[in-house]
Amino acid sequence: xxxxxxxxxxxxxxxxxxxxxxxxxxxxxxxxxxxxxxxxxxxxxxxxxxxxxxxxxxxxxxxxxxxxxxxxxxxxxxxxxxxxxxxxxxxxxxxxxxxxxxxxxxxxxxxxxxxxxxxxxxxxxxxxxxxxxxxxxxxxxxxxxxxxxxxxxxxxxxxxxxxxxxxxxxxxxxxxxxxxxxxxxxxxxxxxxxxxxxxxxxxxxxxxxxxxxxxxxxxxxxxxxxxxxxxxxxxxxxxxxxxxxxxxxx
Numbered sequence: 001x002x003x004x005x006x007x008x009x010x011x012x013x014x015x016x017x018x019x020x021x022x023x024x025x026x027x028x029x030x031x032x033x034x035x036x037x038x039x040x041x042x043x044x045x046x047x048x049x050x051x052x053x054x055x056x057x058x059x060x061x062x063x064x065x066x067x068x069x070x071x072x073x074x075x076x077x078x079x080x081x082x083x084x085x086x087x088x089x090x091x092x093x094x095x096x097x098x099x100x101x102x103x104x105x106x107x108x109x110x111x112x113x114x115x116x117x118x119x120x121x122x123x124x125x126x127x128x129x130x131x132x133x134x135x136x137x138x139x140x141x142x143x144x145x146x147x148x149x150x151x152x153x154x155x156x157x158x159x160x161x162x163x164x165x166x167x168x169x170x171x172x173x174x175x176x177x178x179x180x181x182x183x184x185x186x187x188x189x190x191x192x193x194x195x196x197x198x199x200x201x202x203x204x205x206x207x208x209x210x211x212x213x214x215x216x217x218x219x220x221x222x223x224x225x226x227x228x229x230x231x232x233x234x235x236x237x238x239x240x241x242x243x244x245x246x247x248x249x250x
Contacts, residue, residue, distance in 0.1 A: 049074045050144075051168060053083040054161045054176040055091055059151035061159040061178040062090040065144045073139050080168040082133050086143060087171070089117045089126050094148035106180070109146040149178045157182040158190060160197035164205045177204040 050067035051074055064086045068074045093109055115127035122129075134141050151157045158181050165174030179200045181193050211217040 051080065051083050051172045052163070052174065052176045053087045054163050054171045054173075054178065055087045056159050056161055056178070057091060059157070059159055060091060060094040061149040061161055061180070062087050062094050063145070063147040063149075063161075063176055063178055064090050065146075067142050067144050069139050073137055073141070075168065076137065078133060078136065079141065080172060082129060082141070083172055084169060085119055085129055086114075086126065086146070088120055089114060090146045090148060092120050093117070093146075094150050105152050106147070106149045106178075109148060111143050111146060114143065114146055147178070149180050151180055151182060158194045158197050160194055160201055162198060162201035162205055164202075175205050177201040179204065 048067045049069065049071045050065065053062075053064045053066070055062050064083065066079070066083050066086060068079060073079055090109065093114070115125075115130065117126055118124065119126060119129065130141065130143070149159055151159060159178065160181075161176060161178045163171060163173040163176045167173055179197045181197045181200075183193060211221070214222065
């Protein structure tokens with residue numbers, strides 16, 4: 001289960017000179033019982049300041065991370081309004097990305113492409129809105145990550161999320177996760193499915209799992225984990241053959 005945290009230091013400031021007014025504009029799934037589970041990336045604001053925004057509308061979910069240089073700016077109403085506007089654009093991309101997919105779809109968006117999108121309400125280029133905000137607040141502000149999740153297919157299932165360290169406007173905080181649960185049959189109610197998805201989202205934020213399952217983990221990560229488990233098992237003083245079986249079993 002890949003739930004990689006998003007490092008706020010990894011994205012350089014956006015070069016506004018590359019934007020002109022004329023511009024317009026998977027995570028593997030796992031079968032558990034009768035559900036197909038798809039997990040989004042988990043944005044996390046730690047070293048730099050800012051907010052993670054989360055929004056769910058029906059079978060679609062959106063996540064966006066917006067960073068500032070100071071915590072004071074992150075508490076600014078205009079900054080939080082920009083997070084909301086960014087979510088508006090990201091959610092539109094989620095709806096467009098769903099297309100005719102038969103299974104839950106999850107993908108990270110290209111931030112530069114996102115900035116070239118028009119806001120669905122005002123029609124203003126998102127990059128122009130950001131440039132105005134930077135000019136008004138006089139502090140560098142960047143969109144670091146954006147992620148979308150959609151159910152796809154017949155839409156039977158739920159998309160739910162959880163925001164930890166909630167602050168500012170609804171759906172904003174320091175950490176967040178989105179989970180899509182696809183209904184395999186009619187044995188589970190929507191209410192049960194929604195509660196399960198929300199619980200899973202909370203678990204993801206707390207546990208920060210790195211991979212969906214063994215198949216989705218690179219060989220290097222598996223070898224490193226086996227090495228660590230073997231070192232721990234060796235402390236028990238058991239026979240080496242027994243230790244090997246213990247590690248393989250985990």
